[in-house]
Amino acid sequence: MRERIWLSLAHMGGREQEFIREAFDTNWVVPLGPNVDAFEKALEDYLTGDTGEERHVVALSSGTAALHLGLLLLGVERGDEVVCQSFTFSASANPIVYQGATPVFVDSEEGTWDMDPVLLEEAIKDRLRKTGRLPKAIVPVWLYGMPGRIGEILEVAGRYGIPVLEDSAEALGSAYKGRKCGTFGEFAGLSFNGNKVITTSGGGALVCRTEAMAKRAMFYATQARESAPHYQHERIGYNYRMSNICAGIGRGQMFVLDEHVWRRRENHARYAELLGGVPGVEVKGQPGGGDYASNYWLTCVTVDPGGAGFTREDLRLALEEENIESRPLWKPMHLQPVFKDAPFYGNGTSERLFEKGLCLPSGPTLREEDLERVVAVVRKLAGR
Numbered sequence: 001m002r003e004r005i006w007l008s009l010a011h012m013g014g015r016e017q018e019f020i021r022e023a024f025d026t027n028w029v030v031p032l033g034p035n036v037d038a039f040e041k042a043l044e045d046y047l048t049g050d051t052g053e054e055r056h057v058v059a060l061s062s063g064t065a066a067l068h069l070g071l072l073l074l075g076v077e078r079g080d081e082v083v084c085q086s087f088t089f090s091a092s093a094n095p096i097v098y099q100g101a102t103p104v105f106v107d108s109e110e111g112t113w114d115m116d117p118v119l120l121e122e123a124i125k126d127r128l129r130k131t132g133r134l135p136k137a138i139v140p141v142w143l144y145g146m147p148g149r150i151g152e153i154l155e156v157a158g159r160y161g162i163p164v165l166e167d168s169a170e171a172l173g174s175a176y177k178g179r180k181c182g183t184f185g186e187f188a189g190l191s192f193n194g195n196k197v198i199t200t201s202g203g204g205a206l207v208c209r210t211e212a213m214a215k216r217a218m219f220y221a222t223q224a225r226e227s228a229p230h231y232q233h234e235r236i237g238y239n240y241r242m243s244n245i246c247a248g249i250g251r252g253q254m255f256v257l258d259e260h261v262w263r264r265r266e267n268h269a270r271y272a273e274l275l276g277g278v279p280g281v282e283v284k285g286q287p288g289g290g291d292y293a294s295n296y297w298l299t300c301v302t303v304d305p306g307g308a309g310f311t312r313e314d315l316r317l318a319l320e321e322e323n324i325e326s327r328p329l330w331k332p333m334h335l336q337p338v339f340k341d342a343p344f345y346g347n348g349t350s351e352r353l354f355e356k357g358l359c360l361p362s363g364p365t366l367r368e369e370d371l372e373r374v375v376a377v378v379r380k381l382a383g384r
């Protein structure tokens with residue numbers, strides 16, 4: 001059996017251990033500390049660059065925690081509704097339920113596979129008609145690193161005065177009209193789980209517009225402890241802060257972030273080139289025109305059985321046969337049993353993509369010969 005090719009593996013740049021050692025040497029083996037501060041600062045600089053924008057990053061124990069705190073700070077509470085992209089990972093929607101609110105799922109559009117701004121507006125109008133209230137927040141997701149129709153989504157949100165919480169967990173390094181994903185919403189969640197663009201072994205961050213909001217996030221992330229010499233609590237808090245050890249890994253990863261994004265984009269470009277001529281197989285690319293710059297976290301293909309002569313599942317099994325890991329696209333939330341009672345505004349896009357789509361190995365350590373092994377399986381199935 002040939003060596004396994006994984007979907008997406010972490011890759012250490014080399015300096016991670018240096019920062020971890022520093023934490024040990026100075027006995028900062030606790031939540032918070034110098035690595036956390038430095039990692040947050042590095043992320044702020046990375047996200048805003050030379051745009052003159054101001055953002056404040058709070059490093060947390062996971063991307064899910066970041067989305068949860070974002071909803072909390074937007075005032076989402078029991079009885080509220082929150083619009084969420086249906087085509088996503090469950091972690092986009094679960095925190096809505098943590099807050100006692102109800103997710104309202106909205107389908108995707110073909111160009112970006114992200115939230116359809118036209119359906120979004122229909123959903124908002126219909127919720128207003130049916131419940132007499134507007135949704136409390138909108139959670140679009142930049143899936144597989146692809147920035148969505150951000151301009152139109154923000155326009156609809158602005159028209160109704162509903163704040164946007166970006167789920168940018170997969171989109172670190174992606175940009176829309178020259179601005180980094182994670183800087184568009186009132187808040188944004190990032191993830192540093194093991195298979196994301198950079199990792200802290202597990203972790204996330206909340207991107208805030210103001211220092212005051214970042215301070216609120218830190219307050220809730222550290223058990224909502226009031227300032228008093230004793231332990232005083234007037235609200236329910238969480239233990240969501242990142243440890244100084246994990247942040248040391250994150251600090252080291254910041255040195256290879258650009259390289260990771262570049263490598264994932266290279267993987268995508270090679271797949272697009274090599275699979276270009278295979279009928280019925282389409283490598284998903286970003287919309288043209290220069291507004292969209294995906295980090296191509298994972299390269300995705302769709303298989304049209306009519307044109308290809310095989311199905312997505314045939315391809316997945318053929319890859320597995322060659323010891324190559326691949327994965328169907330996210331199963332939409334409106335099809336998940338756990339969300340079966342949630343309202344859904346659909347157009348068929350996410351269901352079709354779930355049926356036809358597959359993620360190919362896309363990690364930063366994928367070699368040319370690995371990529372060629374993947375491509376050879378597709379070509380063999382296609383009979384060419």
Ligand SMILES: *Cc1c(COP(=O)(O)O)cnc(C)c1O
Nearest residue numbers: 062063064089091092169191193
């Ligand atoms: C990974 C991911 C999250 C959650 O991040 P964790 O750090 O794993 O909690 C949220 N949304 C999306 C779309 C993700 O891919």
